[in-house]
Amino acid sequence: MANTDEKIHVVMFPWLAFGHVTPWLELAKLLAAKGHKISFISTPTIIDRLPKPPSNLPSTLHFVKLQLPQVEGLPQDAEATIDLPANKVQYLKIALDKLQEPFAKVLESLDPDWIFYDFAQYWVGPIAAHLGIKSSFFSICIAAMVAFLGPPSPLIDGDDSRKKPEDFTIPPKWVPFQTTVAYKYYDIKNSFDCVEDDASGVNDLIRWGLSMQSCDFIAVRSSFEIEPEWLQVLETIHEKPVFPVGQLPPVEYELEEKHSDAWSSMKKWLDFQDKSSVVYVAFGSEAKPSQAQLTELALGLELSGLPFFWVLRTRRGIDDTDLIELPPGFEERTRGQGVVCTTWAPQLMILAHESIGGFLTHSGWSSVVEALTFQKALILLTFYSDQGINARVLEEKKIGYSLPRNELDGSFTRDSVAESLRLVMVSEEGKMYRDKAKDVSGLFGDRDRQDRYVDNVLIYLEKSSTSQESQVIFSRELSSAC
Known part of the structure; x- marks a missing residue:
């Protein structure tokens, strides 16, 4: 002191x-x-x-x-x-x-x-x-x-x-x-x-x-x-x-949301999943995928076969006319595999849940700190601003894995999404990222x-x-x- x-x-x-x-x-x-x-x-x-x-x-x-x-x-x-x-x-x-x-x-x-x-x-x-x-x-x-x-x-x-x-x-x-x-x-x-x-x-x-x-x-x-x-x-x-x-x-707040019906429903689904099996997908309060990116992300999640919890932001304010939509039939086909949440979701409580094993994130530093505090492996998908530099720092230190993309336009495929998620979440090759998240947790959350x-x-x-x-x-x- x-x-x-x-x-x-x-x-x-x-x-x-x-x-x-x-x-x-x-x-x-x-x-x-x-x-x-x-x-x-x-x-x-x-x-x-x-x-x-x-x-x-x-x-x-x-x-x-x-x-x-x-x-x-x-x-x-x-x-x-x-x-x-x-x-x-x-x-x-x-x-x-x-x-x-x-x-x-x-x-x-x-x-x-x-x-x-x-x-x-x-x-x-x-x-x-x-x-x-x-x-x-x-x-x-x-x-x-x-x-x-x-x-x-x-x-x-x-x-x-x-x-x-x-x-x-x-x-x-x-x-x-x-x-x-x-x-x-x-x-x-x-x-x-x-x-x-x-x-x-x-x-x-x-x-x-x-x-x-x-x-x-x-x-x-x-x-x-x-x-x-x-x-x-x-x-x-x-x-x-x-x-x-x-x-x-972050220090967890004394929130009424902790006892809300919305969180109770989310927690119930997470409680049914195996430990460290679920990939959490969220891109912060502002980053929004394009329609092409959203389509490949969704189909990649489906193709991975992994359980997922996706907090999806489809618009930025009421003046945002560039609406994006999930591929036709996606939610019906993946109903037993994952959850898509388009409303409020308590990120800290989700990341703290033992069923979450990895985090597909935009590399915003607050999200990085929260994930590593709870020892969650990082899969990185940047959009703009400081996120690209954040991702390079994490890559250089072997703390996160960036989803492979076209170097010029940043496009990616459903196959690269599925392969990246499986690599970090379950493969022996990606075990280094899971281990590293545990190793550095004290440097971020102590x-x-x-x-x-x-x-x-x-x-x-x-x-x-x-x-x-x-x-x-x-x-x-x-x-x-x-």
Whole structure:
């Protein structure tokens, strides 16, 4: 535990996506559990959707609602990326950028010691500096992803030598070691719109660059046990302290859903399956397969012969007109083999169930952490954003197996789906992935280890009055201590 009687006040302001909000909330709970005051800022709808924190959490975690303005192109009541098709997220950023003045007033009234902010809120650092408040850019992306983006100046000025998707398929020049971590062409092609200006006028790379440039230190969801080399790259290219906050494994909430009829029905089906026999299929709150991908996935699951539990998201918000459908007759043919769930499903409780043996996942890091916490083998199928880099890191460390795909367009076949699932779930050749999931479980889900990372961050926050030079030294001392 951090040995100090003085408590600090931290404001936390994540990007308006549940894939960001959820790990941010985990960190907020860990800080609040040590008696520090946390003001967690988000939109009313997002805050109202959050699960109820555990009853034993101290009353030091407070939620602050900041109402988004209505802007042209943004559907009414859409306050999170989950409410929107991908092409309308740009309007959410316009609304977010219009919060600068009201946010500054809220921050001034809260008068915290620190503000943690996300990549989209590139304007928070200067506001905090003007108010005399220290700031941290907190990335839920792993250190390899943040390092892959590179130093701030090229991102901000647009003079990064990488201009084409192909340029991102090799490790960047500032990485001093041999690595296979880089994008596949199909992954970066799907994500390349982030380097183009969108309707907000500020593309994602500029937002990242400005956010990292204006903060006092960088916090990243990572750990020395998993990414020591990438954390060192980050500190070198940014020339400021970089702190891993740990993997932020989820703490199960005291939820009414645990006793709901929906979960009871799911659990009943899972209880009838053999131990470690079921493949769980889910691609997070935002990743959505194309119709062609959905068809091959479904037929591949059927062809594998393995029992499956599939949480399928068929649309992103009411404005998503690109509907996808399962192949005709699929659910009837597989009724005894698997379950397709198109509504709410409690991922933590599903992954914790002993019948689940493997997880076909989009490689979102929260899902990776949850799966490995419960020792589930990983089969990787990426869609966009940081998922491609996550998958390469997992491949390089032999923690996950990527489904074989066409290198240019990312297409895959039902046969490759079936073969990949059988390899990881049951074959002798894939036993290494099942064993590795068990071996690394402690590196992802150990509570004491996570507690030490939070203490390291708190020590730094509490000693923030020291000189910048001594702060950098302090960061490196903590790195070697872990």
